[in-house]
Amino acid sequence: MSTQSATKSSRKILPGWLRDILLDWDKTQLLISFTILLLIALSPLVVKSPYYMGIIILTTLYIFTGISWNIVAGFTGQLLIAHIIFIAFGAYTTVVLANTYGISPWIGIPIGGIVAALTGVVMAFITLRYGLKLDYFALFTIALLIALRTLFLKWEFVGGAIGMWFRLNEPSFAKMIFSNKEPYLYIILGLVVVGILIQYQIYRSKLGKYLMAIREDEDAAAALGINTSFYKTLAVVIGAALAGIGGGFYVIYVTFVDPPQVFNLGMNVEIVMAGPIIGGLGSLAGPVLGAVLNKPFAELMRGLLSAERSGSTLIVYGSFLIIAILFLPRGVTGVVHNVYLKARRRLMADQS
Numbered sequence: 001m002s003t004q005s006a007t008k009s010s011r012k013i014l015p016g017w018l019r020d021i022l023l024d025w026d027k028t029q030l031l032i033s034f035t036i037l038l039l040i041a042l043s044p045l046v047v048k049s050p051y052y053m054g055i056i057i058l059t060t061l062y063i064f065t066g067i068s069w070n071i072v073a074g075f076t077g078q079l080l081i082a083h084i085i086f087i088a089f090g091a092y093t094t095v096v097l098a099n100t101y102g103i104s105p106w107i108g109i110p111i112g113g114i115v116a117a118l119t120g121v122v123m124a125f126i127t128l129r130y131g132l133k134l135d136y137f138a139l140f141t142i143a144l145l146i147a148l149r150t151l152f153l154k155w156e157f158v159g160g161a162i163g164m165w166f167r168l169n170e171p172s173f174a175k176m177i178f179s180n181k182e183p184y185l186y187i188i189l190g191l192v193v194v195g196i197l198i199q200y201q202i203y204r205s206k207l208g209k210y211l212m213a214i215r216e217d218e219d220a221a222a223a224l225g226i227n228t229s230f231y232k233t234l235a236v237v238i239g240a241a242l243a244g245i246g247g248g249f250y251v252i253y254v255t256f257v258d259p260p261q262v263f264n265l266g267m268n269v270e271i272v273m274a275g276p277i278i279g280g281l282g283s284l285a286g287p288v289l290g291a292v293l294n295k296p297f298a299e300l301m302r303g304l305l306s307a308e309r310s311g312s313t314l315i316v317y318g319s320f321l322i323i324a325i326l327f328l329p330r331g332v333t334g335v336v337h338n339v340y341l342k343a344r345r346r347l348m349a350d351q352s
Contacts, residue, residue, distance in 0.1 A: 022347060026204060028340060029285035029333070033196050036288050041189055044182050053181045057253065059295040060188045061246060066275035066287030067195040068242035073273075074282035075208060076235040077215030079138035081265075082145035083272045085123075086116040086240040088262035090247030092152070095164050095257055098175070105176040109248030116244025117237045124233040133218075142265070149263035163258025166251055176252050184253050191249065195242055196288070202238070203284055211235055215282075243272070266314075269321075270298060278324045280331025289332045 021027040043056050069083045090112035097108035123144065126132075132140050153161045171179045178184065202208045210231050213221040222228045251257045261267065276282075279290025298317055305312040328334060 019347065023344060025337065025340060025344075026200070026284060029283065030196070030200055032285045032336070033288045034193075036292060037189060037192060037196075041186070044185065050181060053185065055296060055299050057181060057185050057188060059291050060185065060192055061250060061253070062271055062275050062291040062295050063288050064188065064192045064195050064249075065243055065246040065272050066279070066291055067192075067199050068239045068246060069272045070276045070281065070283075070287050071199060071202060071211075071242070072235050072239035074276055074286070075202065075211040075215065076232055078232060078235065079134060080141055080236065080239070081138045081273075082141035082268060083239070083243060084262060084264070084268035085141070085145055085148060086119060086243035087247035087250065087271070088148070088152075088257075089116045089119050090244030091251035091257045091262055092158050092164070092247075093244070094248035095166050095251045096158060098252075099164065099167055104174050105248065105252045106174070109245055109252070112248035113241040113245035116247065117241035119244075120236040120240030121233065123240075124236045128229050128233065145263055145265065145268075149259045152259040152263065159258065161259065163256060163261070166255040168255060184249075188249055188253075191245060196284075198238070198242070199287075200284060207231070207234070212282075270294070270317075274298075274321060276331075278321070278328070278331055280333030283331065283333040283337075285336070286331050286333045289336070293332065 021031055040056060040060055044053065047053050047056065065083075065087060068086070069080070072078050072080045072083065090109070093112035093115045094105055094108040097103040097111060098105055103111075123141070127137050127140055152158055158164060168177055169175065171177050176187075202211070210221070210226050213224070213226060214228050214231060218228050247262070274294045275290035276287045277290065278294050279286030279288065297320060298313075301313045301316050301320075305316060324331075330337070
C-alpha cells in the first residue's frame, strides 16, 4: 500500500470529531476521564462481589474529592494540606440534618457543600488577613485540623467522641437508602461528571488562566492587575464546596462519621491528596488516573498485609507514594502526555 493510500485510510478510520479531540490535549484528557467513567459505570455487569463494588464506589468518590483539591492545590498552587476539613463539615452537616431534623440527604448533601464553602471563606479570610502563604498556609490548615478535631471530640451535639451513625431504616429513595450498592455508584458517578465538567470549564476559562498565573508567580500576577486575594479565595471556596458534597455522600454511604476518622491527616492523604499527586497535580485527567491506581492499590495492601503485620500496610503504601513522587514528578498524566505527543505528531503528519 502506498503512503498516500495509507494516509487516506487513517483519515477514514478516525472521524473528524475524534481527530479534533485528539489534536487538543485538554479535550483528550476529558476523553480519557469519561472513558474511565464509562468503564466504571459498566462495572456492575461483571463485578458481583459487594466488597469489590465497595472499592469501586470509594475509588469514584476519591476521583471527586481529588478534583476538589486539584482546583485549590493544582490550579492555584495553595498548599491546603488539611483539605479533609471540608469533607468533615460536609459529612457532619449531612448526617446531623438527616438524623436530627429529618432532612433528606438529597437536600442535606448540597447544604453540606454550602457549609463547607462558608468554612472555606472563613479560612481564606484568616490566612489572607495575616498574610499566610506557602508553608505557613499549610501549617495553619494542619493546626486548624487539630483544633477542630479536639472541638468535635467534645461537642455532644454532633456525637462527641462516639461519632454519629446515619440511621438506616427500610430502603427509601427519598432517604437515599438502598438495598444494594449500585445506586450509590451511579450517584457518585453523576457527581464526578459534574466535578469533571466544572474543573474543565475553570481550566479553560479566564478564571483558570488567572489561577495558574497566581500559581506560577503570585507577585507577577498581582503586578499585572490580577486580584490575587479574590481568586485564591474563590478557588478555596469552589474546592471546599465540592469536598463538602463529597463528604456528604461519604457519610451516607459508609453510614458513620467520628472526629478521628474525618479529622485525620492519614485519611486526608489517601482520600484527597494521593490521587491528584499520583495522577498528575494540576492536570485535568490527574484526579481520575490517580484515584483508579491509588484506592485499589491501598485496598490490595490492606487485604494482603493487615492481618499479618500491624503497620506494614502504611509502610508499603507510603513507599508507593514516595516512588510515585520520585519517578513520576508529573504523575501518570505526564507519561500519558508523552505518548500523546508522539501520537499527535503522527496524526498531524497524516493530515498534511
